[in-house]
Amino acid sequence: MKPLPMTEKSLRESLAGAVSDRNPLRFYIPATMSVQERRPRTLKHGDTFAVFDHYGDIVSTESSPEGLFNEDTRFLSGFHLLINGRRWLLLGSTVQDNNALLSADLTNPDFFDGGALVLPRDTIHIMRSKFLWEAACYERLAIRNFDDRPHAINLSFVFEADFADIFEVRGHSRRKRGRVSITTATDDAVVFRYTGLDSVERCTTIQFDPKPDHLDRQIAIFELDLEPRKRTSLFVTVSCNETPVAEKAGKRFFVGLRKARRALRVAASGAASVETSNAVFNEVLCRS
Numbered sequence: 001m002k003p004l005p006m007t008e009k010s011l012r013e014s015l016a017g018a019v020s021d022r023n024p025l026r027f028y029i030p031a032t033m034s035v036q037e038r039r040p041r042t043l044k045h046g047d048t049f050a051v052f053d054h055y056g057d058i059v060s061t062e063s064s065p066e067g068l069f070n071e072d073t074r075f076l077s078g079f080h081l082l083i084n085g086r087r088w089l090l091l092g093s094t095v096q097d098n099n100a101l102l103s104a105d106l107t108n109p110d111f112f113d114g115g116a117l118v119l120p121r122d123t124i125h126i127m128r129s130k131f132l133w134e135a136a137c138y139e140r141l142a143i144r145n146f147d148d149r150p151h152a153i154n155l156s157f158v159f160e161a162d163f164a165d166i167f168e169v170r171g172h173s174r175r176k177r178g179r180v181s182i183t184t185a186t187d188d189a190v191v192f193r194y195t196g197l198d199s200v201e202r203c204t205t206i207q208f209d210p211k212p213d214h215l216d217r218q219i220a221i222f223e224l225d226l227e228p229r230k231r232t233s234l235f236v237t238v239s240c241n242e243t244p245v246a247e248k249a250g251k252r253f254f255v256g257l258r259k260a261r262r263a264l265r266v267a268a269s270g271a272a273s274v275e276t277s278n279a280v281f282n283e284v285l286c287r288s
Contacts, residue, residue, distance in 0.1 A: 040066070041095050041102050045132040045260070047071045048240065054093045056104040056128045056139075057081060060160055065169055068204075070135050070240035074169060075192075075204040078160035079238075081128070081141075083108050083153055089121060098264050101257075104128040108153070123147045124226065133256040139236040140253050145226035155222045157236070161204045163194035182217040189244040190215065205242055209235040209249035 041052045051066045053059055058066045060078025068076035081088060091105035106126040111119040127142040145151055161180070168174060178196040185191045188211035192204040206220075214221040222234065235249035245252075276282055 041093060041104075042099075043095065043102055043130065043132045043137075044099060046134070048132050048135050048137075050130075050132060050137055052102060052130070054104065055081070055088065055090055055106065056093065056102060056130055063171070067164075067169070068137050068238060068240070069166070072166040073202060074164045074166075075161055075202070075240045076137070076159065076206075076238055077162040077164065078158065080158045081106075081126075082156045082158065083124070084111060085154070085156070086111075088126065100131055100260055100264055102128075102130045119151060119153075123151065124153060131257060131260055133260045135241065136237055136239040136256070138249075138253045138256050139238075140250075141234040141236075142231065143224070143226065143233065144231045145228060148228050150228055151226050153224050153226065155224055155234070157206075157208075157220045158218060159190075159206060159220075160218055161192040161194070163192075163196070163202060163204075184215055184217065185244045187211050187215065188249075190217065190220070191243065203241055203243065205237075205239045205244055207237045207239070207244055207249050209237075 041054060041056070043050045043052075048068070048070045050068045051058075053066065058064075058068070058076060058079040060080070064077075066077075067074040068079075086109060088106035089109050091107055093102070093104035095102050104127075106128060107122045108119060108124040110117060110121045123146055125144045125146060128139070129142070130137060130139045132138075141155075143155075163178070163180065176197060178194055181193045183191050183193070185205070188209065189205055189207040191206075194202045196202065208215070208220055212220040213223045224232065226232065233250070235253050237249040237252055
């Protein structure tokens with residue numbers, strides 16, 4: 001089965017909630033669905049922060065506040081992980097108390113071919129791990145086939161970058177915007193470039209390891225042959241204002257994770273510890 005990029009269009013149409021300039025509440029973020037249902041997951045490091053849904057995806061709807069932001073500009077406005085053109089099933093997700101790492105457990109839905117069940121749900125498992133470090137988002141997919149038989153799956157990423165500023169994300173519409181261009185810079189990387197009205201160029205680089213079987217302007221496709229009871233890993237790096245680098249995304253993930261954890265330990269060692277009887281307030285303190 002082939003991936004269905006139109007899935008993103010249908011998501012956009014079903015969840016869109018644009019606000020007109022004539023609306024006096026044009027800076028208000030419309031409530032198109034329950035916050036509890038969406039359970040946004042947030043990460044932050046320095047001037048960079050990211051808002052994901054509970055799958056670890058970025059839902060690319062016009063009214064969505066999700067994305068990867070750096071210095072008040074959204075460098076990534078859509079990022080969806082699909083299996084055979086469909087969304088994974090969510091088992092659970094969490095952000096560590098120290099705001100260092102987002103983890104999401106995913107599994108496959110049922111797939112049928114001519115009425116026959118060819119891939120039962122809960123056969124393929126993914127542990128999705130994401131963190132931010134120095135204006136980049138690092139991601140690892142740890143994939144495991146729990147079946148006694150091999151399975152071939154089509155794993156795809158669908159992505160986009162709108163370079164909206166924080167006011168546009170909150171509903172303000174601009175009469176003029178800059179120009180966006182997209183290039184497949186190498187066989188493992190896509191670069192979005194945006195030249196603003198201020199003539200400043202910003203860029204988003206999405207780099208994969210290993211290289212995809214197919215890489216286009218807005219989709220990367222991996223044709224995976226998963227052996228019985230075996231594991232494999234994929235890595236993705238999304239960088240703000242950085243062009244593709246020779247170093248593989250897999251190596252950058254582990255190097256960046258070590259640096260991020262070390263920096264958190266150093267920061268925590270010199271900070272006062274405050275704990276209250278309110279669990280929510282404790283979580284806010286841990287992330288501040």
